[in-house]
Amino acid sequence: xxxxxxxEPGRPAGPxxxxxxxxxxxxxxxxxxxxxxxxxxxxxxxxxxxxxxxPWHRAPRRTRFTSPPPLSYPAYRAAxxxxxxxxxxxxxxxxxxxxxxxxxxxxxxxxxxxxxLPRLLxxxxxxxxxxxxxxxxxxxxxxxxxxxxxxxxxxxxxxMLARAERATVYLLxxxxxxxxxxxxxxxxxxxxxxxxxxxxLGLRPRQAGALHLVHxxxxxxxxxxxxGPAPVVVGxxxxxxxxxxxxxxxxxxGPGAGSEAGPGxxxxxxxxxxxxxxxxxxxxxxxxxxxxxxxFVELAAVNPASLIRTVHRLVRxxxxxxxxxxxxxxxxxxxxxxxxxx
Numbered sequence: 560x561x562x563x564x565x566x567e568p569g570r571p572a573g574p575x576x577x578x579x580x581x582x583x584x585x586x587x588x589x590x591x592x593x594x595x596x597x598x599x600x601x602x603x604x605x606x607x608x609x610x611x612x613x614p615w616h617r618a619p620r621r622t623r624f625t626s627p628p629p630l631s632y633p634a635y636r637a638a639x640x641x642x643x644x645x646x647x648x649x650x651x652x653x654x655x656x657x658x659x660x661x662x663x664x665x666x667x668x669x670x671x672x673x674x675x676l677p678r679l680l681x682x683x684x685x686x687x688x689x690x691x692x693x694x695x696x697x698x699x700x701x702x703x704x705x706x707x708x709x710x711x712x713x714x715x716x717x718x719m720l721a722r723a724e725r726a727t728v729y730l731l732x733x734x735x736x737x738x739x740x741x742x743x744x745x746x747x748x749x750x751x752x753x754x755x756x757x758x759x760l761g762l763r764p765r766q767a768g769a770l771h772l773v774h775x776x777x778x779x780x781x782x783x784x785x786x787g788p789a790p791v792v793v794g795x796x797x798x799x800x801x802x803x804x805x806x807x808x809x810x811x812x813g814p815g816a817g818s819e820a821g822p823g824x825x826x827x828x829x830x831x832x833x834x835x836x837x838x839x840x841x842x843x844x845x846x847x848x849x850x851x852x853x854x855f856v857e858l859a860a861v862n863p864a865s866l867i868r869t870v871h872r873l874v875r876x877x878x879x880x881x882x883x884x885x886x887x888x889x890x891x892x893x894x895x896x897x898x899x900x901x
Contacts, residue, residue, distance in 0.1 A: 580630075580638040584647075587611045591863050592649040598693040600651050600686045602859035605635045606773055610862070615771040623768030625849075625856060628775070651693055654685045654706075672715035675723030678702045678874050681710070683732035683741045687858050687866075694867055702729075702874045707741075711749050721752035728755060729874050734762040735855030739842070760873050764846040767856040770865075774854045 587607040591599040599607075610616055613629040639647070678701070682688040685706030697703050705712070720726040728751060732741035742759045751757055767774070842850070858866065871877075 577638070577641065580634065581641060583608055583611050584635075584638050584642065588647045588649065594864060596649060597863050597867070598649050598651050598690060599863045600690050600859060601639070601653060602686065602857065603690065603863050604639075604647070604650060605632060606857075606860040607862065608635055609773045613773075616862070618771050620769045620771075623765060623771075623845075625764075625767050625772055625774040625854065628773045651686075651690060654689055654708075672719055674719060676703070676716065676719035676726060677723040678727050678729065679712075679716070679720065680704045680729045680731060680870065680874055681745065682706050682858070683730075683738055684858055685709075687731070690863065691867065691870060694863075696867060696870055700871050700874050710745070717750070717752055720755045726755045727874075728757045730757065730759045731858060731870070732759070732762065733855060733857050734764045734767045735857075736850045738762070738855070739850075760870075762856060762858055762861070763842075764849045764854075764856070765843065767860070768849075770861065772856045772860040774856050774860075776853045776855075 584604075587604060587610070590611070591597070591604050591607040609628050609630060613626065615624075615626050680691070680696075680702050682691070682704065683706075685708045688704050688706035688709075691697075691704045703716075720728070728745075728749075730742055730745055732738040742757065745757070861869075
């Protein structure tokens with residue numbers, strides 16, 4: 560169903576359109592909370608509304624593409640306001656910006672830092688970090704979750720990572736030119752102990768394309784090269800100790816950041832800042848072309864249940880089961896039970 564289309568800012572919706580939007584919103588809220596009454600953010604609910612209106616997520620994943628939003632963010636907010644506060648079950652309140660406090664300083668128990676910590680997750684979005692915490696990810700995967708506003712990590716947390724064998728810090732970010740620099744920005748902010756792995760999990764443009772997520776438009780990122788490798792590649796062990804460590808600790812917002820944000824997705828994280836100091840991955844040509852068109856996809860665009868399930872799997876480093884077809888292809892490459900030639 561795509562009949563709602565784009566609404567012009569300031570143009571009031573008619574009664575039929577309002578009734579349709581209200582029904583779509585309730586359907587989207589039920590899907591966002593499934594299964595088991597998950598908690599979700601306001602932007603996650605917006606993208607769930609987009610999936611109800613435009614179900615591209617059902618398309619085959621072999622064909623990778625993202626799509627513009629079928630509904631403007633102001634129209635969604637107007638529909639949400641009509642339902643009234645507290646009427647959407649599972650909707651989390653927005654994170655209120657406050658004074659920066661290093662992660663780990665909240666506890667009055669100094670003995671806590673005497674233990675080892677095998678894994679830790681840092682999200683570029685504070686809202687997503689709060690959503691993962693609200694849904695029990697730290698407890699179920701034994702993995703504390705922090706947002707970027709809680710950086711740098713407290714020294715006690717760093718000592719816990721150093722005490723654990725093969726400790727890993729996982730980074731979760733948007734698929735945007737700014738988001739892809741999150742590993743480099745993290746390396747410039749946190750002095751990760753030697754031997755601790757730092758593993759970027761994504762989201763990357765190709766992953767967003769496979770999931771057919773809704774994209775927004777922000778900067779035309781001219782900093783993304785058309786040819787050649789990405790400017791900075793950070794990954795592996797202790798990027799804070801690597802030669803590619805970013806010199807600046809807080810790249811900040813670029814001039815005029817977000818001024819070209821698309822009307823559909825609102826001011827998402829990808830539209831809110833410049834490209835930063837360097838990319839965190841070596842990008843393919845299609846990914847760079849996608850970024851140069853000013854597109855971005857937020858983590859919030861991923862269905863809440865899918866995001867939680869993926870985070871659990873990635874931080875536990877559980878490999879997905881292989882399909883029989885993939886095993887057959889590998890066997891054929893190895894020559895097992897293949898027809899002789901010649």
